[in-house]
Amino acid sequence: MFAESTEPPHWYAIQTRSRHEKVVRDQLAAKGITHLLPLWRKRSVWKDRIKVIEVPLFGGYLFCYFALQDRIAVLETVGVARIVGISGRPVPVPEEQIAAVRTMVEQRLPYDPHPYLVEGMRVRIKRGVLIGAEGILIARKQKHRLIISVDLIQQAVAVDIDSVDVEPLDSHTWETRQARLNSQSSVLRT
Numbered sequence: 001m002f003a004e005s006t007e008p009p010h011w012y013a014i015q016t017r018s019r020h021e022k023v024v025r026d027q028l029a030a031k032g033i034t035h036l037l038p039l040w041r042k043r044s045v046w047k048d049r050i051k052v053i054e055v056p057l058f059g060g061y062l063f064c065y066f067a068l069q070d071r072i073a074v075l076e077t078v079g080v081a082r083i084v085g086i087s088g089r090p091v092p093v094p095e096e097q098i099a100a101v102r103t104m105v106e107q108r109l110p111y112d113p114h115p116y117l118v119e120g121m122r123v124r125i126k127r128g129v130l131i132g133a134e135g136i137l138i139a140r141k142q143k144h145r146l147i148i149s150v151d152l153i154q155q156a157v158a159v160d161i162d163s164v165d166v167e168p169l170d171s172h173t174w175e176t177r178q179a180r181l182n183s184q185s186s187v188l189r190t
Helices: 020-030 067-075 096-105 171-189
Strands: 010-016 034-036 039-046 048-058 063-066 080-084 122-125 133-139 143-152 155-161 167-169
Touching: 010 020, 010 067, 010 096, 020 034, 020 063, 067 080, 067 155, 133 155
Parallel strands: none
Antiparallel strands: 010 063, 010 080, 034 063, 039 048, 122 133, 122 167, 133 143, 143 155
């Protein structure tokens, strides 16, 4: 018989069933499992009134601190879908990322959800004078820039933008647009 290795505890992201984040949080608390479910205040418009409600900052996810060999207690919690990982193996969330989120919540800093953006991502401007413009997001000296390409002449221009004014394009939208441009370009060359 093999002795199970004992790994130190880490923070893990837990994916929940739709709208089960608070239910899972309450069950984990009852089991004595350390957890983090950051909430934010959102204005909700109903037929007869406007109400401020608290909703999960990361919809469908919360974080738990446990040793991997103790994961069964987490997985058996009603509403838990899985422990987030790669190729079926749970992967810890870096401690500094959890610390940043905890500090933000505990210090009651103003915060709200934001689309996940990384340099090189294809994005679309969602408001302002460039609404609808698509391009590639880049970072430069504490600012973000949008690279707008004119594919036909194989030239581009960069413009400073505020990252809150952009939304990520899904890869299918971008690929469909690129395929259409490529087919138009080949027709023009013949």
